[in-house]
Amino acid sequence: xxxxxxxxxxxxxxxxxxxxxxxxxTENHRYMYWxxxxxxxxxxxxHYSYGVKDTDKGEVSDGYxxxxxxxxxxxxxxxxxxxxxxxxxxxxxxxxKNYGYTFGSGTRLTVV
Amino acid sequence: xxxxxxxxxxxxxxxxxxxxxxxTYTATGYPSLFWYVQYPGEGLQLLLKATKADDKGSNKxxxxxxxxxTTSFHLEKGSVQVSDSAVYFCALDNxxxxxxxxxxxxxSVLP
Numbered sequence: 001x002x003x004x005x006x007x008x009x010x011x012x013x014x015x016x017x018x019x020x021x022x023x024x025x026t027e028n029h030r031y032m033y034w035x036x037x038x039x040x041x042x043x044x045x046x047h048y049s050y051g052v053k054d055t056d057k058g059e060v061s062d063g064y065x066x067x068x069x070x071x072x073x074x075x076x077x078x079x080x081x082x083x084x085x086x087x088x089x090x091x092x093x094x095x096x097k098n099y100g101y102t103f104g105s106g107t108r109l110t111v112v
Numbered sequence: 113x114x115x116x117x118x119x120x121x122x123x124x125x126x127x128x129x130x131x132x133x134x135x136t137y138t139a140t141g142y143p144s145l146f147w148y149v150q151y152p153g154e155g156l157q158l159l160l161k162a163t164k165a166d167d168k169g170s171n172k173x174x175x176x177x178x179x180x181x182t183t184s185f186h187l188e189k190g191s192v193q194v195s196d197s198a199v200y201f202c203a204l205d206n207x208x209x210x211x212x213x214x215x216x217x218x219x220s221v222l223p
Contacts, residue, residue, distance in 0.1 A: 033210075042213055042215045043213045048210065058210070090155055097205060097209075098144045098163065098207050100146050100161055101156075101158075101211060102158070103155035
């Protein structure tokens with residue numbers, strides 16, 4: 001989507017390895033979010049950020065950490081990947097509350 | 113806490129049929145309501161939104177009206193096309209809280 005890119009688009013990794021996914025925005029939006037999407041579970045919030053160095057946990061944060069050192073970048077790290085973290089990960093941005101989100105195209109992560 | 117309920121489907125229709133996807137919500141205060149669409153292999157895209165009671169959001173032939181009395185935001189389209197096949201998500205944004213998404217409704221439109 002225009003203004004928000006996720007990398008990589010696809011990744012296969014081995015159990016126990018660390019993995020970092022990147023979300024980059026050019027919209028200067030304050031809020032950034034990481035979701036995972038799984039069949040039967042819909043979209044679940046992992047972590048979000050409301051400013052540089054300001055982050056908080058979502059409903060499924062165990063096993064994940066995030067960092068936001070610049071407005072435009074929000075990194076999601078799987079500290080030690082497990083098969084249960086095989087999923088499609090979406091980043092989203094928003095300028096403020098009640099504005100709606102703009103989503104990235106997603107990263108498909110497979111942990112083998 | 114806040115929640116969104118929508119018919120899970122799948123919904124299968126013939127081209128040019130009328131579409132309704134029901135969405136109801138539970139929330140304190142006055143949330144904004146949204147419909148998002150997800151095409152295969154892509155991220156979610158904002159389809160339409162409404163920010164206060166009785167507002168009607170519309171886009172690409174889709175419409176939804178914010179009904180506070182019934183806490184509903186049903187999605188409608190008068191004549192669906194094969195290209196409308198996708199998953200549709202109802203969502204709410206209650207100021208100060210994070211987004212709440214419904215489970216999604218898969219729509220398949222047959223030629």
